[in-house]
Amino acid sequence: MQREVGTLPLAPALRARLAAAGFQTAQELLDTGPCGLSKEIGISREEALEALQVVRQECHGDAARTAGGSGATRKCTALELLEEEQTQGFIITFCSALDNILGGGVQLTKITEICGAPGVGKTQLCMQLAVDVQIPECFGGVAGEAVFIDTEGSFMVDRVVDIAAACVQHCHLIAEAQQEEDLRKALETFSLENILSHIYYFRCRDYTELLAQVYLLPEFLSEHSMVRLVVIDGIAFPFRHDFEDLSLRTRLLNGLAQQLIIIANDHKSAVVLTNQMTTRIGQSQSTLVPALGESWGHAATVRLILHWDNSQRLATLYKSPSQKESTIAYHITSHGFRDVQPPAVTHSTEGTELNPRKRPRTEEGKQ
């Protein structure tokens, strides 16, 4: 209630007039009432009423915040966070080594950045994740939908069809091996058509369209509340050419990063970005580093760098708050992302590997 008039989200001209008339706190405005306000400042009664409504809304928001209720800032204890994190799902990548170094897979509510040289498999991994996010919960997935924002035009529908078909087949094998009713029922909805219809694709041609799309994303996500994954394939491409003003670029990128963090948290979805590599020319040698500069490195929570070593593809976990830095090898087969040596297991153990949450139930069933 003691809020200064200058901090209220009113039009600047109105604020200037209020300051000139001598108003200092929001409480004074509310006490004056719309008629008094309009007479003192010289605005119409409707404008005064509108301004007062804005002030009242802001003050209620403040009061709710100080009372610790829901508002823009939420506070909770670390214990509540721990419980939330433990029940949170991961989006698996079908490459168990990669899932292990990520701590279970791509985490929801976090921004993961995938950097790599061209041709190393970034778009493949994104397409794999867009299919994997739709795996039903009884198989260990999060049963969500995916939004795919493409800026480079490298999204090939035929490839997604291949990956999805392989995923469906894999789940069928598990269902047959485990012979449980709910698995088979879930498979009825997990078909190729369903998977494809739940990948929402946007093709952004330049950074203006990308900015516009990210502004509209919260509305889209509240309409489609099942979305658990937002992929932006190629966040570097529209920002790397035609940008004379580098400070504008940094500002736009930071704004984008903040909006994506809000989206990830509010809608409990994972955000995956892919970045290109650029050469940093040092004194004696040049190294490949992720593009878009140093300040962009702070935007992502988890950073994964894909690179080549002779003819083997490697993935390095470069930045993560909870896992240690490590490198693993992976393959891209016609079925999608896979391990280098598929673990030599029978169908049943493969099943438990795929759905850790099922393990207690199957053990009970066996007993």
Next chain:
Amino acid sequence: MAAKKLRRAQLSQEMCERLSRYQITTCQDFLCLSLLELMKVTGQSYYEVQKLLCKVSQACAPKMQTAYEMKLRKSVNPSSAFLSTTLHSLDRVLHGGVPCGSLTEITSPPGCGKTQFCIMLSVLATLPLSMGGLDGAVIYIDTESAFSAERLIEIAANRFPTYFDSDEKLLCMTRSIHLYRELTCCCVLKRIMSLEEEIISKRVKLIIIDSVASVVRKEFDTKLQGNLAERSNFLTRGASVLKYLAEEFSIPV
């Protein structure tokens, strides 16, 4: 899309006039400003500015399509998804041939046959659909002056003797291959920018640029300080226009 004027984004007339006083006329300018700057410029409150942002964003945002719709569209027209190269093992590896709607890059050391391959692809593109071609014109941007029309006729006559059995058919084919000789980077870029209208008027079904590297390496010496940035600027700008053309018209580039 970025250069869309705010007038067409359905903002009110007085708002557009007010913004043009600050030199904000396109959607791009509007979306590049932060919220506080927008409040100052439009003179509106916070919530009003957010509503304006939504309106402007809706004017420029891309349309949504599900992957399923894309697949259906492709399966309706399977033959138009690829340009078969008539080399069976290459077609098998490429899953059908040179894909329509995206950029394909051919690289090799000198003398391996890139230009020959391009000439053959131009012949194939002019063939009718029944023979596996695209039945359309070809735009050939040549930066090395390596295109030889005689070789073109030789390939056509020897490869498809039954089809090109008369001189008239050969002439017809050569008339649909439009050759542009560009020798500098900015000429190439200007030519790429002007392609959209030509594609529509001449019913072009294939764009070949032979070669991108030669003209870029001639002009930009990467050892000099600013040249690396300028070179990548030129390349990415050209690439994004070509991608747009490939996708918009569903043709191979």
